Amino acid sequence: MNGKAVAKASKAEAELQEVLRPGQSIELLKELHILTREGRLNQDSRRKLKQVYHLFQFIEKLLLELPEEGTHASLADHGAGKSYLGFILYDLFFGPRGGGRVYGIETRAELVDKSRALAKRLGFDRMAFLNISAAESADAAELPAQIDVVTALHACDTATDDAIAFGLAKQARFMVLVPCCQAEVAACLRQTKALSLSRTPLAELWRHPLHTREIGSQLTNVLRCLYLEANGYQVTVTELVGWEHSLKNELIIARRTGQRKASAAGRLQELLAQFGLESLLETRFRPG
Numbered sequence: 001m002n003g004k005a006v007a008k009a010s011k012a013e014a015e016l017q018e019v020l021r022p023g024q025s026i027e028l029l030k031e032l033h034i035l036t037r038e039g040r041l042n043q044d045s046r047r048k049l050k051q052v053y054h055l056f057q058f059i060e061k062l063l064l065e066l067p068e069e070g071t072h073a074s075l076a077d078h079g080a081g082k083s084y085l086g087f088i089l090y091d092l093f094f095g096p097r098g099g100g101r102v103y104g105i106e107t108r109a110e111l112v113d114k115s116r117a118l119a120k121r122l123g124f125d126r127m128a129f130l131n132i133s134a135a136e137s138a139d140a141a142e143l144p145a146q147i148d149v150v151t152a153l154h155a156c157d158t159a160t161d162d163a164i165a166f167g168l169a170k171q172a173r174f175m176v177l178v179p180c181c182q183a184e185v186a187a188c189l190r191q192t193k194a195l196s197l198s199r200t201p202l203a204e205l206w207r208h209p210l211h212t213r214e215i216g217s218q219l220t221n222v223l224r225c226l227y228l229e230a231n232g233y234q235v236t237v238t239e240l241v242g243w244e245h246s247l248k249n250e251l252i253i254a255r256r257t258g259q260r261k262a263s264a265a266g267r268l269q270e271l272l273a274q275f276g277l278e279s280l281l282e283t284r285f286r287p288g
Helices: 003-019 026-031 043-063 084-097 109-122 159-169 184-191 193-199 201-206 209-230 262-274 278-282
Strands: 074-078 101-105 127-130 149-156 174-180 233-239 250-256
Touching: 003 043, 026 084, 026 109, 043 084, 043 149, 043 174, 043 250, 074 084, 074 159, 084 101, 084 109, 084 127, 109 127, 149 159, 159 174, 159 209, 174 209, 184 193, 184 209, 184 278, 193 201, 201 209, 209 233, 209 250, 209 262, 262 278
Parallel strands: 074 101, 074 149, 101 127, 149 174
Antiparallel strands: 174 250, 233 250
16 A cells, blocks of 8 residues: 555544544444445445434433433334434443343334344344334333333334324333424315415415425424423424534424423414314324
8 A cells, every 4th residue: 555545544544533432333334334344434424423423412411311320221213214323322322331222113124124133243132123113112012111212313204203102102201303204284284274274364374385394394393392291291492413414403302201281282282273283183192
């Protein structure tokens, strides 16, 4: 290897070490195709890793609030996909502590099979992967009756609502949600648009199709936050990463207090009535 090649390799190694967290498994990142086989990081992978690390920081702080600083915590990751988040959480948090369990919940069987094989190969023996939907997971025998932390990173449309329902059923101490592709509320707004336009000038906010989609997305998350508050959670909403990295950027963190807010339940019902979405009281936002 000539001098230029050595210098280039050294620079690439230095850049990689700047990005990686201490103790991070290089082998894992290669298996997840975040790093190339040569151990290099491309621009797409850098963005993905930044997102996952940023979310890891939020979750790590919550885990440390649990008994024994989260050593024996349980975490369920909904819409796990290739389980980037679950594997990195295990590698950096659960693995070094020698306790705790991570459950990945994913509907695509091929991804579940690959994750199971990778966990076995790396010796991550306290990881389990379930080939079921978020809606089915609350009744799954493979999962314990109580889960400490529920995560859903870019779980599409109603899968985020199913993850919330799961968290409520499992009395989760924390829920960490990054919603994606909300379509259900927008579809309901389209169905009642003519009636709404005749009833209130507020319907101008979603008269045009593009605005319907945007208002539907915004309203969905507002309703979710009120629903969580009504069911005994303190809710914080923030950005996951800068907008230059992802448009699906809203991070909802819910902390269980056990104190149900009647005012939030009232506002939730008022908003549903105002937007002609009362039918969702029978599906997504059932009173507790």
